[in-house]
Amino acid sequence: xxxxxxxxxxxxxxxxxxxxxxxxxxxxxxxxxxxxxxxxxxxxxxxxxxxxxxxxxxxxxxxxxxxxxxxxxxxxxxxxxxxxxxxxxxxxxxxxxxxxxxxxxxxxxxxxxxxxxxxxxxxxxxxxxxxxxxxxxxxxxxxxxxxxxxxxxxxxxxxxxxxxxxxxxxxxxxxxxxxxxxxxxxxxxxxxxxxxxxxxxxxxxxxxxxxxxxxxxxxxxxxxxxxxxxxxxxxxxxxxxxxxxxxxxxxxxxxxxxxxxxxxxxxxxxxxxxxxxxxxxxxxxxxxxxxxxxxxxxxxxxxxxxxxxxxxxxxxxxxxxxxxxxxxxxxxxxxxxxxxxxxxxxxxxxxxxxxxxxxxxxxxxxxxxxxxxxxxxxxxxxxxxxxx
Ligand SMILES: Cc1cc2nc3c(=O)[nH]c(=O)nc-3n(C[C@H](O)[C@H](O)[C@H](O)COP(=O)(O)OP(=O)(O)OC[C@H]3O[C@@H](n4cnc5c(N)ncnc54)[C@H](O)[C@@H]3O)c2cc1C
Numbered sequence: 392x393x394x395x396x397x398x399x400x401x402x403x404x405x406x407x408x409x410x411x412x413x414x415x416x417x418x419x420x421x422x423x424x425x426x427x428x429x430x431x432x433x434x435x436x437x438x439x440x441x442x443x444x445x446x447x448x449x450x451x452x453x454x455x456x457x458x459x460x461x462x463x464x465x466x467x468x469x470x471x472x473x474x475x476x477x478x479x480x481x482x483x484x485x486x487x488x489x490x491x492x493x494x495x496x497x498x499x500x501x502x503x504x505x506x507x508x509x510x511x512x513x514x515x516x517x518x519x520x521x522x523x524x525x526x527x528x529x530x531x532x533x534x535x536x537x538x539x540x541x542x543x544x545x546x547x548x549x550x551x552x553x554x555x556x557x558x559x560x561x562x563x564x565x566x567x568x569x570x571x572x573x574x575x576x577x578x579x580x581x582x583x584x585x586x587x588x589x590x591x592x593x594x595x596x597x598x599x600x601x602x603x604x605x606x607x608x609x610x611x612x613x614x615x616x617x618x619x620x621x622x623x624x625x626x627x628x629x630x631x632x633x634x635x636x637x638x639x640x641x642x643x644x645x646x647x648x649x650x651x652x653x654x655x656x657x658x659x660x661x662x663x664x665x666x667x668x669x670x671x672x673x674x675x676x677x678x679x680x681x682x683x684x685x686x687x688x689x690x691x692x693x694x695x696x697x698x699x700x701x702x703x704x705x706x707x708x709x710x711x712x713x714x715x716x717x718x719x720x721x722x723x724x725x726x727x728x729x730x731x732x733x734x735x736x737x738x739x740x741x742x743x744x745x746x747x748x749x750x751x752x753x754x755x756x757x758x759x760x761x762x763x764x765x766x767x768x769x770x771x772x773x774x775x776x777x778x779x
Contacts, residue, residue: 394691395463404460405467411436412471417743420474424601424746429553434478437468438507443481448489451497452505457702458636459695462643469647472743474750476602479644480512480550483637484558488580491621491629496580500556512554513583515545515607516630523763524779525560525576526627530609532561532577537616539563539579541590541609547757551593551605557583560630563623578626579618586612600749635701635711637758642694642711645718648751649687649725655744656680656729659736670732679728686724690717709772716764719754726751 395401415433423430437443445461447453461482468475485504488496488511503509521527530543541561551557557580564575587593590612596604621629657680660671670676694717697710726748730737737744755761769775 393463393466394688394695395459401460401463404456404463407440408442408464408467409471411440411442412468412473415471415473417472417741420472420746421740421743425740427595427597427601427603429550429603430474430477431553433473434553435507437478443478443507444505446482447485447501447505451501453501457698458639459698459702462640462694462698465640466643466647466650469644470650471647472651472747475644476750477550477553478512479640480514481510482640483633484511484514486636487558487578487629487633488620490632491578492580493617493620495617496620500580504556509555510550510553511556511558511580512550513548513557513607515548515551515557515559517547518544519546519606523760525630526566526572528560528562528576530559530561532559532563532579532614534563534616535613538613539616539619541579541612541614543609545607545609547596547604548593548607549602549604551583551607552595553603555582555584557581557607558620560626563626569624573627574624576626576630577623578620578629579614580620581614581618583607586614589613600753602753632706634759635697635706635708638711638715639694639697639701641754641758642690642697642714642718645715645722645751645754646687646691646694648722648747649683649690649718651747652722652725652729652744652751653680653684653687655742656725656732659729660732663734676732679731680725683721683725683728686717687721690714690721694718709768712759712764712767715754715759716761719761722751723755 441454442464444453445456445464449455465475465479504511518528532539532541559579559581560576562575563577569575590610592608594606596606598604660676661669663670694714697707697714700707700710730744730748733742733744736742766778770777
């Protein structure tokens with residue numbers, strides 16, 4: 392039973408996603424993981440069925456679905472042991488273009504993103520020296536006639552090597568020259584692929600999980616001025632406005648992961664016989680799984696409450712952040728219970744538990760770490776003093 396099952400349209404979406412995922416079993420993901428390969432076939436299959444264009448309005452060739460439906464799509468992908476990290480960014484980066492882009496940008500890009508001929512998968516915010524302190528980022532974009540010249544470096548930019556386009560956040564006014572401290576950053580929608588070798592260098596980062604993350608270097612790169620999204624200097628505000636959607640979507644993935652771990656753990660606990668009994672007969676094995684389940688359905692409820700509030704046109708910062716934290720915790724608790732239930736086999740690649748375990752750990756850190764969510768709630772809800 393899923394929280395959203397009372398809505399038959401969402402149940403239908405789940406069935407459709409499940410059909411796509413059935414063609415991508417654990418073996419497929421293990422091969423991608425071992426070779427650090429991008430799951431190209433999986434992304435193409437989702438694209439072909441229109442799932443990655445879910446939130447693009449119908450007038451631009453997408454399905455015009457809301458965030459709740461998009462969350463169901465991502466949850467279902469993860470519930471089947473697949474990983475949407477290869478392609479989920481398109482769902483929330485596209486929102487920035489949709490809300491703040493010019494009509495020319497929308498007409499030029501959104502139909503092609505919707506039909507899959509262009510990929511907007513790269514989101515360049517994080518930098519090596521600024522970390523979570525986005526306002527301290529050092530990449531600059533300096534106006535030069537009809538162009539901007541971009542200089543700097545991004546880190547952890549996932550899927551940069553597989554994306555045609557990138558949503559880039561860069562400083563257009565020096566920090567000490569802005570009136571409001573949140574001003575001075577701007578968003579650009581750049582044709583990343585065409586700039587590789589023309590000042591842009593992409594270097595893969597070998598990491599604990601197969602996330603196709605990279606470092607992206609900008610060495611005096613000339614980009615046309617019409618790549619600017621919205622108003623110059625207001626980029627931080629635009630990026631923030633997309634972050635609630637991002638957090639809710641990622642939280643839905645965590646719920647899918649938690650369900651996968653719990654189903655896998657319960658199935659193994661029923662099958663595995665030790666001392667003449669299935670190990671799941673022992674309460675020491677049952678209880679961690681049962682507790683993780685209870686935490687998962689509580690988190691699932693807040694994820695879809697946040698999605699519903701977003702779809703109703705509100706800006707549910709508290710709910711989106713809480714959903715991200717609780718869902719990430721629920722998936723991590725379920726991961727721990729599942730791995731412990733599997734004993735030594737939890738460490739064997741062929742069970743997929745160790746891979747999903749590594750993948751689930753990410754969401755304590757990215758796209759926003761748990762500490763920063765707690766800071767947000769402490770300050771904005773409880774009125775406590777800012778710690779940084
Ligand atoms: C696999 C992966 C993929 C990623 N993909 C992308 C991407 O596509 N695009 C992109 O822009 N970024 C991406 N990121 C970056 C990600 O968003 C950041 O790693 C994350 O926001 C944390 O920033 P940081 O790593 O710089 O940590 P830091 O900011 O250096 O923080 C380190 C630790 O200190 C804690 N901390 C920092 N400040 C405070 C404080 N004031 N109070 C309490 N604790 C604090 C944090 O909670 C964290 O645990 C990715 C990261 C990973 C690992």
